[in-house]
Amino acid sequence: MELKLANRVMSLTPSSTLAITAKAKELKAQGIDVIGLGAGEPDFNTPKHILDAAVESMNEGQTKYTPSAGLPDLKKAIIEKLAKDQELSYQPNEIIVANGAKHALYTLFQVILNDGDEVIIPTPYWVSYPEQVKLSGGKPVYVEGSEGNEFKITAEQLEGAITEKTKAVILNSPSNPTGILYTEDELRDLGKICVEKNILIISDEIYEKLIYGDVKHVSIAQLSNELKEQTIIINGVSKSHSMTGWRIGYAAGNQQIIKAMTNLASHSTSNPTTTAQYAAIAAYNGTQEPVEEMRLAFEKRLEAIYDKLITIPGLTCVKPQGAFYLFPNAKEAAELTGYSNVDEFVEGLLVEAKVAVIPGSGFGAPDNIRLSYATSLDLLEVAVERINQFIRVKKAK
Template structure:
């Protein structure tokens, strides 16, 4: 059997083996403490759930327009104007089944065979596969904890070629938790646009910020950037709606129309009930967001402080999202391990702690630790981690 190019080139998630092993141990009765979740451990707020129940009872269960329910698109336009200083018409909004689909739609619209898409590393694991799906080539721009995992105008200039078409930006970042300042984004994005690149700005963790960090949407820089940047956001992280599958893209009308055409023939419109829940999320009380971020902040400080007391580990204090991304290269060396997969496998097998290796994110010297779990689990997990290393 000869499979298609896409089937041959797309890689399975490199973390699945670890996830499967963790589930196997749990099924065997082992007390596995998981730090892998890329989703808040908080429940979806009651007002949002009630809006969904009301939609069901009112019979709002039919197909919707592919690009989204008009009143949700209007609410998204209001949100982008009020929060991000971006003025869009409803025709510039595409609602999708999660921000992941939004990003994939745009990658398929902007990338063609032979194009190059620049992806700062560490990166969210799906970016390279989406570029490959579009027939383009992912080009990785390396960063380290020494430069706070941030690219610069100068580092970007070194990887731009005549084939460069697209730049991915993700702030706050998964997996690093770093946040670009407005000044940093202005310099990077203006330079990218000047060189003819389009930009996907993945802003899914926009409101999960700490220590006075401020979010800035690069599409708001000037008209040139407005016409070259596609802003992607969603409801999963900020409103704890991961399973609801709802995201959106905002950008130039020509790009959004082309992305809508693609979605016409993949999933069509997002879930009708979920869209009305999303409407309530945007227009209802935001108190749950404040409460959640405050708790994440408490966990963040605790877990980073604990990590930095462990010999062989150094960890930057993240400014956003809900991940710590410690450097474990010296620890691996001390334990005669080859890299992050070996370390994560060892900790899972011997200490029953489930971390995520950094290698699939393009950073084998690191592991990703989600603090979207209870403080009780964090304390227990860090105690277990230290005890294992000491013995």
């Protein structure tokens, strides 16, 4: 049977992160010693008190449907978290729990976008932003965050990209893939434009707990009442509590938008997984020591490998301030090793050096590569040395 698929899915670009990870796993299955630096998830297990809470909930019979927007106790825990960490006040009807932050974003775009509406997406961007916008009938409008400005866009750039069709702008701080944060002053400047032009701000804060050095995470929503009303915060427990597979995220913001998202969720997923919601309650209400232990481990890895990475011929790298990614520029490295572009360089790195990294083309930055340091320090050091030797040997030929 030949079936014509819907146009909306035919235009989708496959995830480059999943593609390279799949190829690395395929090589590993063949017994090849591949080091994968493509992971977008912490390499730590979910903390034990969270696991215990999940088991307890199941043993107590908490295995049925919940409200579409999430358990009241989980909403309460999220509200208390936002009050403690961001000094923001929300009501339960301004919160929706979703099947991961990705699903919260997807649902948000579905309810705010009509055909032709534009969403401003700074580059480099997380791979799913433009695809989700397109699936909702919207149009991604890319604004380059230059390497010289730490991959961040300016208020002038934002204002220049706004048209009568602009509906929203996405801000991801700390960023995937760059690990860079916007400062309070930068957020104020961007926020001023959004308020003046009545542009919705989508603030993706999923990496907020993973920050290094003396920088501080600031949510644009906490800078003024006007900005809070203009902002939808996206967050969840996936990265902060090493709970990627549990699929619990949330959106916080405008009551009308949250209600529409809840209505859509009631016809799509019914509710987030019940057991995972009880686990998330324990994540937010329980000890935060494992979160800090994981953050310190990531910081140690970053400090150990960053200086080694930037000594490799042809690689330059803005030092990340958060998340668990390095995003070096590899254009010169590709040229030195005889490849016509960075995508081909990444392929060669996997096949010959047995190191899997993600090409920056999937993030709207074709001259860069993304390396995740969500793996052991020993493996990271071996991987960086393999990259070093690969470039130096190929360069000498």
